[in-house]
Amino acid sequence: MRIRTGLLALAAAAAVPVAPASPDAATAPRIVIGPNILVSRDGDIAHCETMVSANPRNPKNLLGASIVMGRPDGSPLNKPYVSFDGGSSWTDVTLPEELADGGGDPQTGFGIGGTAYFLGLSEGMNFYRSEDGGKTWSKAIPLGKGHDHEMLVTDYTSGPFAGRVYITDETDEKGSKEIEDLIMRRRVVLFRSTDDGRSFIGPVEVAKGDGRGLAAYNPLVLSDGALFIPMMEYPNYAKEKEASNWKAIFSISTDGGVTFSPKRPIADVYFGGVKAMRDQQKSGRIDGISGPIFGVDPGSKFRDRIYAAWTYLDGGRFRLLLSSSSDRGATWSKPHPVDASASADASEYLPVVAVNPDGVVGVFFLSTEGFPKRDQSNAYFTASLDGGETFLPKVRVSSQVSKPLGAGNLRPGPMVRKDRGFVVIYTLSGISRWAQGGDYIGMTADSDGVFHPFWPDGRTGAYQLSTARIRVATEPPAKPPALEAAVVSDRVTLSFDPTQYDMATREVRMPVRLKNESKETLYPPFTVEIKEVAHPYTIKSGEPVNEPTFLNSANGKRGIGATYDYSKALGGLDALEPDQVTDAIVWRLQAESAVQTDFYLGTEIRGNVAKKEEKK
Numbered sequence: 001m002r003i004r005t006g007l008l009a010l011a012a013a014a015a016v017p018v019a020p021a022s023p024d025a026a027t028a029p030r031i032v033i034g035p036n037i038l039v040s041r042d043g044d045i046a047h048c049e050t051m052v053s054a055n056p057r058n059p060k061n062l063l064g065a066s067i068v069m070g071r072p073d074g075s076p077l078n079k080p081y082v083s084f085d086g087g088s089s090w091t092d093v094t095l096p097e098e099l100a101d102g103g104g105d106p107q108t109g110f111g112i113g114g115t116a117y118f119l120g121l122s123e124g125m126n127f128y129r130s131e132d133g134g135k136t137w138s139k140a141i142p143l144g145k146g147h148d149h150e151m152l153v154t155d156y157t158s159g160p161f162a163g164r165v166y167i168t169d170e171t172d173e174k175g176s177k178e179i180e181d182l183i184m185r186r187r188v189v190l191f192r193s194t195d196d197g198r199s200f201i202g203p204v205e206v207a208k209g210d211g212r213g214l215a216a217y218n219p220l221v222l223s224d225g226a227l228f229i230p231m232m233e234y235p236n237y238a239k240e241k242e243a244s245n246w247k248a249i250f251s252i253s254t255d256g257g258v259t260f261s262p263k264r265p266i267a268d269v270y271f272g273g274v275k276a277m278r279d280q281q282k283s284g285r286i287d288g289i290s291g292p293i294f295g296v297d298p299g300s301k302f303r304d305r306i307y308a309a310w311t312y313l314d315g316g317r318f319r320l321l322l323s324s325s326s327d328r329g330a331t332w333s334k335p336h337p338v339d340a341s342a343s344a345d346a347s348e349y350l351p352v353v354a355v356n357p358d359g360v361v362g363v364f365f366l367s368t369e370g371f372p373k374r375d376q377s378n379a380y381f382t383a384s385l386d387g388g389e390t391f392l393p394k395v396r397v398s399s400q401v402s403k404p405l406g407a408g409n410l411r412p413g414p415m416v417r418k419d420r421g422f423v424v425i426y427t428l429s430g431i432s433r434w435a436q437g438g439d440y441i442g443m444t445a446d447s448d449g450v451f452h453p454f455w456p457d458g459r460t461g462a463y464q465l466s467t468a469r470i471r472v473a474t475e476p477p478a479k480p481p482a483l484e485a486a487v488v489s490d491r492v493t494l495s496f497d498p499t500q501y502d503m504a505t506r507e508v509r510m511p512v513r514l515k516n517e518s519k520e521t522l523y524p525p526f527t528v529e530i531k532e533v534a535h536p537y538t539i540k541s542g543e544p545v546n547e548p549t550f551l552n553s554a555n556g557k558r559g560i561g562a563t564y565d566y567s568k569a570l571g572g573l574d575a576l577e578p579d580q581v582t583d584a585i586v587w588r589l590q591a592e593s594a595v596q597t598d599f600y601l602g603t604e605i606r607g608n609v610a611k612k613e614e615k616k
Helices: 096-101 274-281 536-541
Strands: 030-033 047-055 058-068 077-083 104-110 116-121 125-130 147-154 165-172 186-193 201-208 213-216 227-234 245-253 264-270 293-296 306-314 317-325 348-355 361-367 378-384 413-419 422-428 442-445 451-457 464-467 470-473 483-487 492-496 500-502 507-516 523-532 563-565 585-590 602-610
Touching: 030 378, 047 116, 047 451, 047 464, 058 104, 058 116, 058 442, 058 451, 058 464, 077 096, 077 104, 077 116, 104 147, 116 147, 125 165, 147 213, 165 201, 186 213, 186 227, 201 227, 201 245, 227 293, 264 306, 293 348, 306 348, 317 348, 348 442, 348 451, 361 442, 361 451, 361 470, 378 451, 451 470, 492 602, 507 523, 563 585
Parallel strands: 047 104, 047 442
Antiparallel strands: 030 470, 047 058, 058 077, 104 116, 116 125, 147 165, 165 186, 165 213, 186 201, 213 227, 227 245, 245 264, 293 306, 306 317, 348 361, 361 378, 413 422, 442 451, 451 464, 483 602, 492 507, 500 507, 507 585, 523 563, 523 602
C-alpha cells in the first residue's frame, strides 16, 4: 500500500431527501434494521477500510475484508472474513502473504458461478480465489508492483462478456521521477480475466492524469456488459497549493475492457483546499471528505441508472450529495443533498450505495450528528424506491455510539522499508491514517434484496467491524401468530463479544447475545434470569464461591434473581429466526477479588413461542 502524502478519501455513497408521508402508515415502505453483529474478534486493534460482497448463487454466503493492525509488530495487513449464515456469524482468515509482508486496500467479490475473490496490496497486488465460498484460499496470484487503490467488479449479465472479472487501479507511468521533479505522472489501468480469476490480461491503460493524480473508483457493469470506469482526478498537492476541488470523471468500455472512451466529466468535488484538509487530518475529528462512489440499477424499471454520491465541504462540515445518470453518464442530474434534515452540527462521511434486485437504492453513511466536536458518530441508512428522486427518512443503524479515539486506534504500528540506502521506519495508527475508519467502506445487496453494510465501529475505542441485515419492506407487517410464554433455554444459547475488565473498579463488562439454535421462530420479549452463582457441588462441598455483584440488572437485583431484558435487542425485527442472534446487551459484573474473575452463572432464558393448535 503506497503511503500517500495526500489522504485521498474514497467512500461509498448516499442520499436522503424525505419521501412524502403515506396516508396509511401500516402499508408505507419502512426500513427494518436487524441487530448489530460484531464481525471482528481478533483483538483490541484498529480495523479500517472495509469491503463486503454477497455470493450471487447463495445469499447466505458473504465475504468481507478489512485492513487490520494485526501483524505481530502491530502493523497493517489485509484480512478476509466469511459468513455462511447471512451475516449472523463470521470467521476470519489470515493469508500467508499478508501476514509476511503486510497489506492494504482490500477488495472482495464473487464470480458469476460463486467463486469467492479477494484482492489486496502487499509487496505487490495479489489476487486470491476460493472455490468453497471463502473457507480456503488459493496461493496469491501476483499482478505486479506499483499499484494503488485497486477496485474489483464481475460481469453478472448474460451479455457477451458474462463472467469477466475486472480490476482497475492507479499506477505511475513508466519512467516517473516524482520525487525528483514533483511532477505527477499517474494513470488508471485495467486487468481483465476470462477464466474466473485464474489468470489476468493487463495492465491496459484506461486514462492518464495529465500532471495530476488519477485514482480508480468502483467500476460498474451495465446490463449489456458495458464497463463504466469512474475515476477521480486530484491535485498535485506539492504544487497546486490553492486547488480546492477534485474532479470526478469516467470512461466506458463496450468491448470487454479492451478499449476505452475518452475521459468524460461527472462533477467537481469541493474539499476546501490542501490546508483545510491537512488541518482536519490533525484535528482529532473523525469526519472527512469522501469522494464519489457509485451504484447501478441491475434491471428494474430504472435499469442502468447510475448513482454517484459524495461529500463536499460546507461551512466547515461535510454534507452528502447525490447525482444520477439515466444515459450511461452522458448527462447527470443536479446534485442534491442526501440528508436535508441533518442538524447544523452534523458532518456526514464515508457513504456507500448499493442497489438491490428490485431497484431499491440503499444508502449507508456515518454522521457526527449530536456531537459538535465531531469525535463521535453513528451509522445511518436510508433508501429510495423511485430511482433516487426521494428517500425515506434516515434510520439509525448503530446500536451504540462510535467513540474511536481510544488506545487501540491510536497505537502506532511500525513498518520497515529500504529507501535510498536507508532502512526507513514508517509508523501509522488507525486514527492517524484512517481517522474516518478508512478511505472507503462497503455495503452489498444480496440476491434476496437484503442490504449488508460493513463498517468500522469504534464503540469500544478501537475500530471493530460491524454489520447488520437491513431490509426495505414494502408489504404490510405480517400478523404475528398466537403466542405463549415459555422457558426457551433448550432452544436458545448465549454467545459473547469480547469482554473488558477494569482492575481498579473490579468491573467486568460482558457483552452477551442470545442465539436461536432451534429450528423454530421465537418471539420477544426475551429475558435472562440468574438462577445460580455456584454449582451445587461447590456449595455442598463447602468450597468458597467467587460470587459477582450484578451492577446493571433490569430489575435492580444484584445477585440471584437478577434479570437482563432483551426486548429491544432485536433491532427492528419482530422475531428471532433460527440461527439468528440478538444485539449484545452488556452485563456489568463486579468481582469480589480484583484478581479472580472466574464466575459460574446458571441462567434461565424466557421468551415466547407460537401456540400449538389444539387437536380436535
